[in-house]
Amino acid sequence: MRLPIKLPKPRNLMPRGLFGRAVLIIMLPILLLQGASTYIFFDRHWTRMTERLAYAVAGEVAAVSDQIEGAPKDKDTIEILKALMATHLDMLFTYSPKIKNETLLTDAGDGPGLTDTLSRAIVDQVRRPFMVNVDMDHKKIDVFVQLRDGLLQVSMPQRRMYDSSGYIFVLWLNGLALTFFLISLFFMRNQIRPIRRLAVAAERFGKGINVQAFKPTGAREVRRATEAFFNMKERITRTVQQRTAMLGGISHDLRTPLTRMKLQLEMMGKNPDTVALREDIDDMEAMVEGYLAFMRGEGDESAQALDVVPILQRLALNTQRQGFPVIMNTxxxxxxxxxxxxxxxxxxxFVENARKYATRTEITLWADDHNGWAGLTIDDDGPGIEPANYEDVFKPFFRLEGSRSKKTGGLGLGMAIAQDIILSHGGRVLLDRAPIGGLRVVIHLPL
Ligand SMILES: Nc1ncnc2c1ncn2[C@@H]1O[C@H](COP(=O)(O)OP(=O)(O)OP(=O)(O)O)[C@@H](O)[C@H]1O
Ligand SMILES: [Mg+2]
Known part of the structure; x- marks a missing residue:
């Protein structure tokens, strides 16, 4: 049967970090082992030990009781007995003739404690009304026994019944376990440090920040991962540098002949052929510009902690100067x-696109500390893009059918370049429908 209410998901109690998990993994077995051995020790050894001691004590109390009841009650017999007990059994007793205590017990409880264990032994062996009084503060045990014609009080030190070596053993066991645990924590920290360092390096590299290579340390697997990461980083950096250099070379080398061709066309005068050629050359120039822009995006610039708001304001101001309204919300x-x-x-x-395809744009900047992301939203009121084309418009040289007019110009490189840049910052670009009608570009950047 399905429950009418949705139960909350059980919270995942596993620690999130590797250190926490490792600690849990070492600590859990130690705790279980500790618990089990302490339980077994107390249950088996300790209880049985106490029982034996109780039987010995009860036997001695029974012997004194029998002796007093059986012997002629003159002072000497009792004094001799007292001396014997004190020297050999560590027990003192007083005998008060003709006293009867009605509150004494004949039954024993069945608990595991000292009083109950001793009471059971007395019920078994002394077989007279009795009372056990354990005085923990003075480390003394008193046993009262009702004899036929008097009350017997036997006092003994607690050590007759109680063996502190058990507690000391458990203390040692737990103390040593705690010490070893702390030592292993120390070593565990050292093992985790290189992993953390690698994670930080990978994170920074993902954000496009240059990371200095460091000597791999730690366990073999961590060293291997660190080495692999730096090799990969080298390869990526080299690939990007090569691509940038090649693009720069091509763009630069193409510009010179293009300029020469333009000059030659000027001299040839205007006729339909030269006009068409001229248009092609303009297109090629625009393409070269695009490549150069692409290259600049991947340039040698290094990342730094900077305020993005002034950048946005400058961008908005430049766009507004060209007569295009931009609303800022930062x-x-x-x-x-x-x-x-x-x-x-x-x-x-992105703002250029809005300017080309729409009549106004709204830029909103927000930061979400909780999720660790900052966001930038660029909304426009143009025709927007069909969700089916969201992926394609990021491809280089892709332009939608409606945009293939000369009026809007363009190569279809703008979005590809922009996305590349955002990705190299460790961010991402998402497209959506803007509330004001057109396209919404959402840029996420790591905080
Ligand atoms: N704000 C927008 N509104 C509607 N369509 C858009 C918008 N932005 C981009 N597009 C569509 O996505 C295509 C790709 O955009 P992209 O910026 O990459 O190229 P482009 O603007 O055509 O040329 P370039 O930016 O290289 O000058 C555009 O041709 C256009 O069809
Ligand atoms: Mg564009």
């Missing part, structure tokens, strides 16, 4: 780890 400041020129290029590309 906090006073927001510090992020960024490469400022690259980020500005990415944002410009």
């Amino acid at each position: 906090p006073a400041s927001l510090i992020l780890e960024i490469r400022p020129n690259a980020l500005e290029r990415a944002l410009t590309n």
